Amino acid sequence: MIASFLHRLFESASVPAAQxxxxxxxxxxxxxxxxFAAVFGACIGSxxxxxxxxxxxxxxxxxxxxxxxxxxxxxxxxxxxxVVSYFALRGRCASCxxxxxxxxxxxxxLVAFLFLxxxxxxxxxxxxxxxxxxxxxxxxxxGAAFSFAPLALVPVYWLFLSGLVVGTFIDLDHLILxxxxxxxxxxxxxxxxxxxxxxxxxxxxxxxxxxxGALAPCLVWPTWWGSGLAWSLVGLAAxxxxxxxxxxxxxWYFRRRGRIGPEDDAMGFGDIKLVGAxxxxxxxxxxxxxxxxxxxxxxxVAVPLLLSGRRSLLSRLPFGxxxxxxxxxxxxxxxxxxxxxxxxxxxxxxxxxxxxxxxAEMAVPLPL
Numbered sequence: 001m002i003a004s005f006l007h008r009l010f011e012s013a014s015v016p017a018a019q020x021x022x023x024x025x026x027x028x029x030x031x032x033x034x035x036f037a038a039v040f041g042a043c044i045g046s047x048x049x050x051x052x053x054x055x056x057x058x059x060x061x062x063x064x065x066x067x068x069x070x071x072x073x074x075x076x077x078x079x080x081x082x083v084v085s086y087f088a089l090r091g092r093c094a095s096c097x098x099x100x101x102x103x104x105x106x107x108x109x110l111v112a113f114l115f116l117x118x119x120x121x122x123x124x125x126x127x128x129x130x131x132x133x134x135x136x137x138x139x140x141x142x143g144a145a146f147s148f149a150p151l152a153l154v155p156v157y158w159l160f161l162s163g164l165v166v167g168t169f170i171d172l173d174h175l176i177l178x179x180x181x182x183x184x185x186x187x188x189x190x191x192x193x194x195x196x197x198x199x200x201x202x203x204x205x206x207x208x209x210x211x212x213g214a215l216a217p218c219l220v221w222p223t224w225w226g227s228g229l230a231w232s233l234v235g236l237a238a239x240x241x242x243x244x245x246x247x248x249x250x251x252w253y254f255r256r257r258g259r260i261g262p263e264d265d266a267m268g269f270g271d272i273k274l275v276g277a278x279x280x281x282x283x284x285x286x287x288x289x290x291x292x293x294x295x296x297x298x299x300x301v302a303v304p305l306l307l308s309g310r311r312s313l314l315s316r317l318p319f320g321x322x323x324x325x326x327x328x329x330x331x332x333x334x335x336x337x338x339x340x341x342x343x344x345x346x347x348x349x350x351x352x353x354x355x356x357x358x359x360a361e362m363a364v365p366l367p368l
Contacts, residue, residue, distance in 0.1 A: 036120055041115025041158070042082035045108035050161060052169045055178050069099035082108045103169075111165060113333070117332070118157045122137030133332040134219075152196055156187065156257050157331065159188070160281045164324040167274060167314035171320035179268030185242075189280025190232040197228025200235070200283045205340040217339035243272040271319050278327045285338065286330045294319060295324030 051061050066075045067333065073095040078083050086105035106116060121129045121136045129135050136153050167181040193199045201221040222228045250266035279287030298319065305313050329337075 003189075023273060037119035037154075038112045038116040039082075041112035042108045044115070044158070045111030046080070046082040046104075046167075048111060048148055048224050049086070049104050049107050051166050052173070054273050055180060056170055056176065057176045061192060068093040068095060068098060071096035083112070087161050087276050100132050107165065111162065114122070114161045114165075114328075115158055118161065119154055121332075122151055122154055134335050153198060156196060156199060156281075157191055159192075161328070162325060162329075163277070168321045168324045173319040175316075175318050175322050177268075178272050179273070182270060182273035184276025186236055186273065189236065189277060190229055193232035193280070193334075194225045194229040195232075197223060197225055199281065200231035201335070202231075203342070204283050205294065205342065217342045219335060231283055235282065235284040235287055236276045237279075238284035239275035239279035240272055243267070243275060243291075244269075247272060268319075271323060274320055274323050278323070282327065282330060286327060286334065289330045289338070290323050290326035290332050293329050294322035297322045299326055343363065 047061075050066065054061050054201060066080055067073060069073065070093060073093070075094075079089065079094050081088075083105050086100065086108075087100075091100050091105075093100065115282075117130070117133070121133055123129055125137055136151075163181045163185050167177050169176050170181075189199075198221045201219055204218055204220040222231055247265065247267040247269070251260070251264075252262045254266045255264075257264060275287050275291060278290050298317075301317065301322075305311065
């Protein structure tokens with residue numbers, strides 16, 4: 001009985017991408033839904049602006065209503081339309097003429113684009129997602145394709161990206177990552193993974209029967225709620241435990257060397273919690289990838305600053321935005337990058353371009 005439970009806990013399946021596309025919708029209806037996704041994203045972006053401003057001040061994000069910070073007048077709904085109102089009023093308050101930062105409209109445009117991009121991963125039959133991103137796939141309980149299952153991933157990824165946006169801009173402004181984003185993600189990730197195990201899709205190696213059974217990368221995901229929950233908890237632990245041990249060790253070392261005060265820490269705990277939230281939502285591979293990608297992105301920013309003599313700016317650039325960018329990279333392109341890496345570095349030597357370009361079609365369960 002225990003062996004059967006463990007087998008079911010880690011069972012997985014994968015199916016061809018063509019069977020999982022959103023092809024049951026007519027093209028014009030799908031286009032209308034895509035427009036709605038962008039408009040809805042702009043509206044959510046408007047709310048996220050409120051969260052970005054009020055959460056660090058420990059204010060309610062519900063009340064009071066949006067108002068001008070200069071004159072205090074409430075902003076009527078027709079002057080609070082996402083993106084449109086900013087440009088219609090030329091970035092000024094309609095009552096007192098005070099300027100509003102372009103970042104308000106920028107966040108709304110960013111979230112609108114992210115929501116649209118996520119929805120476009122759920123493509124019509126025969127179409128490919130934009131910019132080479134991975135299409136949304138999810139199997140039915142018996143491993144067969146189910147067109148509605150990938151659609152359920154869309155609002156989950158919207159929620160995840162919304163948290164990254166809020167955390168990124170708060171970290172840029174205040175050098176903190178709020179618990180409502182980090183711990184909230186660490187709690188929501190396992191719960192949603194149990195409800196939708198396909199969130200825990202990961203890269204694996206299995207035989208590609210179209211290529212004569214040669215081993216090749218493929219996508220693998222759980223098919224049982226318990227398995228989705230288990231892999232989410234593994235991802236959470238993979239993000240938190242190693243970095244927390246590193247934080248403790250580095251703190252002890254630098255305190256002993258006198259480089260930090262006796263009450264100071266060598267690393268912030270907020271970044272560690274953010275990686276835990278990423279792992280809880282997207283799996284342990286996403287947590288590891290996000291750390292590596294964040295280090296790369298941080299280096300690409302730091303080197304020009306060092307060479308130009310602006311070293312002081314480095315202390316004002318938090319690590320959280322790089323982690324968020326790494327998680328976003330994994331969500332859209334990480335599986336293809338991992339497939340290309342595996343084919344280039346493994347002894348199986350399958351065609352890396354074929355593997356990277358058709359990873360979703362290499363569809364077999366992996367023996368675990």
